[in-house]
Every structure is written in C-alpha cells, then in structure tokens.
Amino acid sequence: EVQLVQSGAEVRKPGATVKISCKVSGHTFIDYYVHWVQQAPGKGLEWMGLVDPEDGKTIYAQKFQGRVTITADTSTDTAYMEVSSLRSEDTAVYYCGTKLESWGQGTLVTVSS
C-alpha cells in the first residue's frame, strides 16, 4: 500500500520560510513524480508543481514560480516543498501526491504576525 506521510502543522510570520516534508513508502520512490497542491481556506485545489525524484527535475505552475522550491531526497524517499517570503495569502493546507490516487494527509501552514 502506498503511503505519503507529511510533516505537521506550521505557523510562520510574514516574510519567513517554511519547508514541508512528504515521506513516501509502498512503491519505488524514483518511479513516480511527486506533486504538490495548495488548498487555501474554503477554496479549491490548486496544482503547484512537481518533482521527478529520479533526476530532481522540477516543473512549477506559473503562479508559484520563484517563491516555491520542490526537492526530493532519494536517500530517505522524502519530497520537500519550501515556500519563502511568506505572506498571509500562503495560509493553506498543502498536499503532496503521487500517481493519481495517493495523497498525503495535508499540512496546514498558517502565516500570521
């Protein structure tokens, strides 16, 4: 069974940086892209970007290009998503996912002064 386990909720001040982890188990890590999705409070799902764990290549949605960095560590089968220069609009639940059907439990990031 594929499992994606994300790190816990975070609270940050505006301007700070947050890094969320997503530990993958149950399949060969390098075989599938890891995607990240943002869900702001009361809003829908928005695709942010992906990483190919095999070679570390990334693709970002235009909206998230520049402040978001997605990486993968094949030594620990873990993907990471970092957001810098945080603003209040970044308050959201962030999900990682692989294939079509496997999702993490979500990580709430709250940006507040």
Place this chain on the structure above:
Amino acid sequence: DFVMTQTPLSLSVTPGQPASISCKSSQSLLHSDGKTYLHWYLQKPGQSPQLLIYEVSKRFSGVPDRFSGSGSGTDFTLKLSRVEAEDVGIYYCMQSIQLRTFGQGTKVEIK
C-alpha cells in the same frame, strides 16, 4: 494553460436521487496514446481528495458502481445514480494530459 470549468458549483440532492456534474476543458484531453486524461475526485470534509474515476470512465478500486463517468474530448460528466449521505463533499475534475489542472469544485450536500 488548461482551464477546467465545472457546473454546477453546488448541488443539493435528496437521498436516493441521481446527480450529475459537468466538467469542460479548454483543450482536448485526448492524448496521442489513445487515452483521455480526465479524472474525478471527491474531497470529503476534513480529508484529502480521493480518486473516484480515472481516464473518464474507469472506476478506481473500491468505488461504488453508483458512480460513473462519461465524455470525450473536452466535455465530461460524473453521474451518481443514487446519492447517499456518505457522498457529501466537494467533487473535482482534474486533467493530467499536461501537468495537472483542477476544476473549481462542485459542493454536494444532502437535502
């Protein structure tokens, strides 16, 4: 960029009655490999999205047969033959022919 448009944005359904959600893509989701990369998810309150239907009409493992998907090219439909209380939540269509794009979501509630 792909734009996925769902209608309606909300639906109130009597248990046992059918329901239908439309999803239209700004570009064809038919790939040269013959597959159409349109999928449906349900996000129940407080949970991660769960895959219901993949490639237009294929039910994912464990999904009840009251859920069905149809369509082609740019126009797709998710149908629930008889809505049950456990079906409440927000339904999303998603394209994966080029990266991923979600529809706005359709909130389904029980009358």
